[in-house]
Amino acid sequence: MPHSTAYVMTDRPDRYIGQLVAHLGHDAEAVLGGDGRAVIDLRPGRCVLRPCAGGFEMIATAAGEEALAGVRDVVTGHLRRFATGEDLVVDWSPPLAGDAVWDVSPVVDDYLLTHCSPADEVLRDLVVRTREETGGAAGMQISHDEGALLTMLARMSGARLAVEVGVFTGYSSICIARGLPPGGRLLACDVSTEWTSIARNYWERAGVADRIDLRIAPALETLRALPAEPVVGFAFIDADKVSYPDYYEEVVTRLCPGGLVVVDNVFQGGRVFDPAFQGDAQLAVRRLNETIARDERVESVMLPVRDGITIARRVG
Secondary structure, X not given: OOEEEEEEEOOOHHHXXXXXXXXXXXXXXXXXXXXXXXXXXXXXXEEEEEEEOOEEEEEEEEOOHHHXXXXXXXXXXXXXXXXXXXXXXXXXXXXXOHHHHOOOOHHHHHHHXXXXXXXXXXXXXXXXXXXXXXXXXXXXXXXXXXHHHHHHHHXXXXXOEEEEEOOOOOHHHHHHHHOOOOOOEEEEEEOOHHHHHHHHHHHHHHOOHHHEEEEEOOHHHHHHOOOOOOOEEEEEEXXXXXXXXXXXHHHHXXXXXXXXXXXXXXXXXXXXXXXXXXXXXXXXXXXXXXXXXXXXXXXEEEEXXXXXXXXXXXXX
């Protein structure tokens, strides 16, 4: 249960955050940003403090409930010692695991789906066919609003060559291919002939089959066979998560200046927020998230779209 939050009401949030950084910085790593946000890495875990209207927020994180209690106790104890003449109320939320933190409200989910350009008959039929043919695996199909975003981004990028890592039954392929200019091509990478056989039928129905080159092979082999120079204008990564860092590196080195790479599932159902989750997929996605945030070759933004997406644009 590694996350807990508290909101502290005060007219002097910057003062308290600064005091915490100064005092705890003697025994821990504490950094205060120009925006007032502070990150304090203690032995048991981490506490992030952010000024907001009427006070400041605190987010405590640790790998276990006992360690989390240690983080909260240290921060709360110091705050109360600083609060001379002010009765600060520090009421921490119950501990929550990462996969319980991230969950889109059904109301928000429905509103999003009903307030973007509607799916056409081909895409609607593909959703039904995917559910019938793949059973529980149907959850791997992207949602319609994410598909609409892919079409828009591909169109805005002006990409002549797009790459998709992970095809499944072809929904995202249709969305990307529809955003390409005349003469544009999509290189679609997957290892399943069973699922991509469904995709081929719907690419034909959507009128985009002539724009898509399907390669049934490990995606890294396909990517490494591409020219080393920047030839890719748009890329979408949505395949096995353990290989995400490798996929990203092969793609970003081949991105044209201004080219975009979109990475799906960067939240891992909230598990990347939670140091208690140490599975191979979570470790790989965490590593990639940190890499992209510090990669001087790109400018990037992470968005809370579905299970989290990162959009990175090649600079220079």
